[in-house]
Amino acid sequence: MKKISLRDIALRAGVSPTTVSFVLNGKARENRVSREVIRRVEVLVKELGYEPNPMARGLRTGRTMTIGLMVEDISNHFFATLAKVIEDEADKFGYDVIYCSTENKEARAKKLLEMLKHRRVDGYILTPTAHLKDEIRKLVQEEKPLVLMDRYFPTLPTNYVVIDNFQGSSMAATHLLGHGYQKLAIVTTVSRQTQMQQRLRGFMHALHSDSTIATPCAELCISFEKAGENAAEQISRFLKKNKPDAVFFATNYLGIYGIEAIKYLGWKIPSQIGMVSFDDHVIFRLYQPAITCVAQPVRKIGEYVIKVLMENINGGMHSDPVQHILSPQLIIRESCGERSHVSE
Amino acid sequence: MKKISLRDIALRAGVSPTTVSFVLNGKARENRVSREVIRRVEVLVKELGYEPNPMARGLRTGRTMTIGLMVEDISNHFFATLAKVIEDEADKFGYDVIYCSTENKEARAKKLLEMLKHRRVDGYILTPTAHLKDEIRKLVQEEKPLVLMDRYFPTLPTNYVVIDNFQGSSMAATHLLGHGYQKLAIVTTVSRQTQMQQRLRGFMHALHSDSTIATPCAELCISFEKAGENAAEQISRFLKKNKPDAVFFATNYLGIYGIEAIKYLGWKIPSQIGMVSFDDHVIFRLYQPAITCVAQPVRKIGEYVIKVLMENINGGMHSDPVQHILSPQLIIRESCGERSHVSE
DNA sequence: GTGAAAGCGCTAACAT
């Protein structure tokens, strides 16, 4: 059972390959192909189960109908969910997605970007690592359709879709303060990237704008390389030393390590320590007590990303960068002293 | 900055495209290209940063250097981790991976399989849905390199890599019995597929081979369609009605719903109810008490899958199917009455 | 030792 080609269809239909191509690409009418011929070709296509060869088509058109998606870590719940949304949205436009995970390693990110270029993807969706700016600048200069996600480079005008991280952490801090916690701590990563910086600033800002609070805020920065093994340990030492009455974790995996640390210390949430984490996660919903968090609108992010990318791919290349900043949502549960009420 | 082609290299090197192609594909020596020419070409390639166009190459050779990976749900921790391992392993052989999630929906699975075929992937790694047998049989008949994962069709001779699900659930049951639980229950899905059937059988077998136990085992089958919304509710009703003293969940997401259900009922683990779940998950590690589980050797699975697939792609097509059955591992934590000791 | 030429399957400019 050999693969049939456009040529075979043409032969059987008694027309030229060109005509078949027109029919296939919906350009039949504008090229004044007769109704009769259109029908004949369409029937044949169905009958023989003809499928155009994407490589031949790609070679000719320069388009692969593929987009490259580079996330930090596909096995992280936030990115995995996002990836699925993006896959679905892309499919609506006939695009396939090639995923990859940087693991926040510069070398790996560069290598993967090369891989995507090499694959001639039609567009890029990236959560860049800290030092990927030059590579991305290059892509922009080459006018490649591209959308940044989750983080961006303030000095590099590109499309991006992010959430308001400042607002998110502010909400967290305000919430904590509103529940009478006074001695707050924050756990972040050492990352200098926008999303983390803004989470830090938003938190601090909310703290300082409350004039009744004079307590300095303890801060722990976990380095990503070390995170894997002893992150929970680092956190528990930090908590033990600083004795905050509430703590904010700047990402879901930090929050998870945080739970582990607090569990290890044997402290009770929320009576001995209050807690809020960025990002939602099953464990936050099910843990006892359930953990209050700042959730990102994952579906919306994915939808906007594809929307922007598709506009770019389809010629809207020369307008200004499109930048969406979505609002996170505080999901109040039990880790700060109230009964659970998910405001979804 | 235009893309340079093999032709450009040839022009600059003052040789023919043929020669360049030979050098690029390591066929230079066997075609007696002179050392001198080889060097000249290689230098040019480096200098100009030449990258062969995979579409042109693919069109010519019929290979895409891409493999299709179809899992049940990429946002499920087990599959996400597996996907990352597979991505890494495939990369070692120069292959890219296109992922997709069936969500256990037949129509979706078929559509995705079509998509992969259409993309001309060089090999398939699949976790089939229940009724995908005919489609897979077709792939086998067409001699497409293919490996099944997680589940398989007993009557269809294909390559596969799975774990010993029977053994896994037996271990769980034995463990529960060994801790004095007498009235066991099991929660599975309605799936008729091998992995679930064997988990059920393994559990029952261990139960019946202990002659001191006469208690019939309560069994709840959750239908996947309904699982999303009210699975936890179904489970809590089931537990309330049957009052088992221990319960086994046949997948990680069932285990997670189980935690939710038990939490809802306000029962204490392990004193009021013992619990074991299939598959590991952060939440099982961090929940209080930590949940004992039957973990799958994810990295090994991924490694074997790629190994088998690559052997197939590289011509080993005509030998018998290769079938690996790996051993799961019981990770004993606190949900059956002992102190946590992860035996990793 | 090296090159010419054909062709993978498709599209699009240019006929007619």
Added chain:
DNA sequence: ATGTTAGCGCTTTCAC
């Protein structure tokens, strides 16, 4: 209204 033709960039057979 439809066909001819010339590639897209690469590999490979065969000729020199």
